[in-house]
Ligand SMILES: Nc1ncnc2c1ncn2[C@@H]1O[C@H](COP(=O)(O)OP(=O)(O)OP(=O)(O)O)[C@@H](O)[C@H]1O
């Protein structure tokens with residue numbers, strides 16, 4: 018049995034000495050990472066550095082070559098699948114719906130871990146599906162096949178399915194992909210609200226460093242499958258980090274509205290001029 022003391026020691030989700038691969042070279046190499054409870058953690062890093070691979074291992078979709086994933090105090094491999102799905106929901110980077118599946122059918126699938134073989138569809142299931150359809154602005158599309166939606170609508174349908182699962186830990190791989198700016202803010206506000214009001218632990222991948230800094234309580238910068246830096250955005254997001262992690266010169270200034278670090282990427286000519294002016 019897990020006591021609250023154990024939970025405080027381990028955190029709700031943790032990777033210990035994780036080495037991950039797809040049969041060849043390690044993608045993630047000996048990584049230790051503890052996800053803080055009840056916080057929004059944002060993973061950032063260059064394309065191909067291992068963010069999605071790590072999330073897949075956290076959700077038990079990828080078996081580690083070495084190391085363990087600990088979910089609420091237990092090795093995730095020792096838990097029944099339905100139990101894992103009650104504790105943790107994942108939005109993969111490129112989910113694929115069966116052909117012809119409607120939005121409502123997809124979102125209802127999120128309730129699957131709550132259905133026992135004796136338990137029927139309940140009022141609670143119905144209400145949950147309706148509330149996430151409304152919150153993601155998809156109620157009017159409920160009977161539309163998922164494959165007949167725009168990219169942004171489809172992304173919202175998957176987010177709705179993930180939220181319908183009602184797990185305490187949400188793993189979201191680029192939840193804002195395909196969304197216009199207004200919908201990006203809507204989705205991030207919704208995630209922030211779930212964290213603030215229900216204490217959900219969120220781990221999400223974002224490519225927009227400015228939104229990552231604004232919405233993340235804890236930022237984890239990955240580089241070549243290792244944790245390069247982690248901490249509060251204001252403490253770790255600086256010009257050197259962006260250079261080391263993305264190979265990109267930038268200026269960091271305080272966001273005039275939110276105070277979080279604001280990254281202004283320099284184009285290659287600007288950065289060449291800068292490095293001539295300030296020899297390193
Ligand atoms: N199914 C797979 N089989 C083999 N190699 C894979 C597979 N999936 C990912 N990779 C490789 O693993 C590495 C890490 O991929 P991953 O998807 O974790 O990157 P990422 O950080 O999520 O990148 P992005 O920002 O582009 O989504 C890449 O080199 C990728 O080509």
Ligand SMILES: [Mg+2]
Nearest residue numbers: 068069110190
């Ligand atoms: Mg990815």
